Amino acid sequence: MNVTSHTSNHKPDTGAAQESLEVANPWGIEAPSPALIKSPIEFLFVEHNRQRQAANILHLVADGEFNKGGVKKLIDFLETDFAVHVADEELCFFPLLLQHCPPEDNIDKLIERLADEHKKDEGTITDITAVLNGLLAGEKLNGKVSRTIRGFAEHILQHLALENAVLLPIARARLDEKALCALSDMMKERRL
Ligand SMILES: [Fe+2]
Numbered sequence: 001m002n003v004t005s006h007t008s009n010h011k012p013d014t015g016a017a018q019e020s021l022e023v024a025n026p027w028g029i030e031a032p033s034p035a036l037i038k039s040p041i042e043f044l045f046v047e048h049n050r051q052r053q054a055a056n057i058l059h060l061v062a063d064g065e066f067n068k069g070g071v072k073k074l075i076d077f078l079e080t081d082f083a084v085h086v087a088d089e090e091l092c093f094f095p096l097l098l099q100h101c102p103p104e105d106n107i108d109k110l111i112e113r114l115a116d117e118h119k120k121d122e123g124t125i126t127d128i129t130a131v132l133n134g135l136l137a138g139e140k141l142n143g144k145v146s147r148t149i150r151g152f153a154e155h156i157l158q159h160l161a162l163e164n165a166v167l168l169p170i171a172r173a174r175l176d177e178k179a180l181c182a183l184s185d186m187m188k189e190r191r192l
């Protein structure tokens with residue numbers, strides 16, 4: 001198995017780079033290099049970093065701060081890249097893990113939980129983007145809306161932490177070169 005040739009591209013400093021961008025512009029969500037998709041697990045990891053940036057912006061909004069351009073980009077991110085990432089996981093990544101993991105990994109239960117959270121996210125994102133569009137139109141933030149936004153930010157962070165801590169390490173151990181290439185190809189096709 002030649003997993004290391006794929007995983008050797010997974011430079012841990014990507015997260016640090018994302019963090020420094022985050023500090024430079026707290027309202028920004030930096031796009032990953034398209035070339036990174038050849039290392040699909042690392043690409044998923046970088047998407048999780050972008051989701052963390054989105055969660056930070058949601059926290060800023062929940063705290064009463066506002067930046068028109070940042071909120072517009074956040075809405076765009078939630079409606080496009082966030083949704084594409086969920087499709088990557090549901091349609092490509094999860095099925096490959098189910099195929100390649102032995103029963104003792106108990107991956108099916110974890111995937112069931114994550115897929116259930118994705119389903120709930122769909123409805124929540126519709127509500128959150130409606131709220132954000134309302135704020136852009138001049139509506140005022142109230143306590144209930146602030147709590148809803150903060151709750152979604154916390155949920156994003158919890159979901160990606162679980163995927164980073166459990167799912168990605170299992171994938172690095174279980175997906176062989178062929179599976180990683182298939183995953184990379186499917187993710188590329190979704191972005192054509
Ligand atoms: Fe997910």
Ligand SMILES: [Fe+2]
Binds near residue numbers: 085160
């Ligand atoms: Fe994810």
